Amino acid sequence: MSMPFYVAPEQAMKDRADFARKGIARGRALVALRWRDGVVIVAENPSQSLRKVSEIYDRIAFAGVGKYNEFDQLRVAGIRAAELTGYQYSRDDVDARSLANDYAQLLGNAFTHGMKPMEVEILVAEVGLEPGVGDQIFHIMYDGTVVDHADTCVLGGDSEAIAARLAEGFTDGADLASAVKFGAKAIAGADRVVGPNDLEVAVLERGNGRRCFRRLDADEVTGIFEK
């Protein structure tokens, strides 16, 4: 009978992390940033039908990068958790922080106990009732780590470089058009152009009624870049 080789826990975790990171880095990036009336999410996504950004609840949006089937499963789980809470208690009782915690539990559990870690990074964003108060962006990593971002957040791609570009040029209270253009520019970098056809854009917008989530259609995104 053969004995399995001993693998140190540090090494096992490192292997899993490397595996997940490799899967995530293959995909294209997306950014989220605060603008005047909420949060805008700009994703580099040439597909017009397979979405990376979507609506979870009245004031909450979801975005994911990495393996499509995995983050789509997380998206649906988030909608279910939010709708169940809202139905059993009240729509006011659904918030992004508890959703982010639930996601962290799922991802953390898959990372340590699952067959393989999930090759995804996701973000949960919430728009507050008043300008400047309660806008939140949570970034949840493949291993269940949760990071709370004040203004901007990057998922996937060359995230460090993009984060640096975002931090450098971010201005508070930007209008939607400039926020979208700034986000697209941060994703592209200096030696690349990401045009409206390669973008998927959605916003959480205060004053948009009960459902704050709105997807910008292709014409609207093109219009922003033509101005």
Place this chain on the structure above:
Amino acid sequence: MAMPVFGVGDDPGTDFPRLLARIGAVPGPLPAGPIQGVPHATTCVALRYSDGVVMAGDRRATSGHLISHRSMEKVVQADRFSGVAIAGAAGPAVEMIRLFQVQLEYYEKVQGTALSLEGKANQLSAMVRANLPAAMQGLGVVPIFAGFDNRRGVGRLWDYDMLGGRYEEREFVATGSGSLHAGTVVKVGFRPGLDRSAAIELAARALWEAAEADSATGGPDMIRGIYPILATITADGWSTVGDAELAERYRDIIASAGEGIER
């Protein structure tokens, strides 16, 4: 609450009531025998007009001969392009509407596209059918479903029976205890292609006549400023008719009703 995750082949999909059942969040069975003394909601009408549909409902709920609520909302927006009006046991009806609203939005978000109008009508049919055991004990719910069909560019109407039977109507529908009177008024005054103002006038008058003849139907309550709920659904979506407009219309109706009465 832990996040619900299901395996492939074991997934409740886009069906919210089934999701509730899967996590065990369903109420227990009702005790046997007829249940009496609970509030009932009454008269609602809906009719087609040139731009879509008008829905209307009075505000009264009654328990036997007593008025239990004066400001009940029986005509409710279901989603952007549809609405439900209910008659029957108030508690189960309000709960059914809430579940229906959640289901439509849940489907839209999970699936990425909204249900077709006919799909929504079918969905409501299943919910009415699920209420059959309660209906047998006197807690029946009989809704009207109306909406604007974006694929066909027309307003459409459905009424239901307690078994979940679903009937599409071409011109108008009425439900509840005052439906005989309200339906007759609409039937007499209906013309294809009515404009918005005429359609609202007809619906408002139908409720007025029902309130005149049926004690369970409430008329306009000028003292408290409570008016029937009227709403239109068109290509631009749901829009409620404001209280100011209703107050004016009912003033005219009351004035014309007073004509010819010798004092």
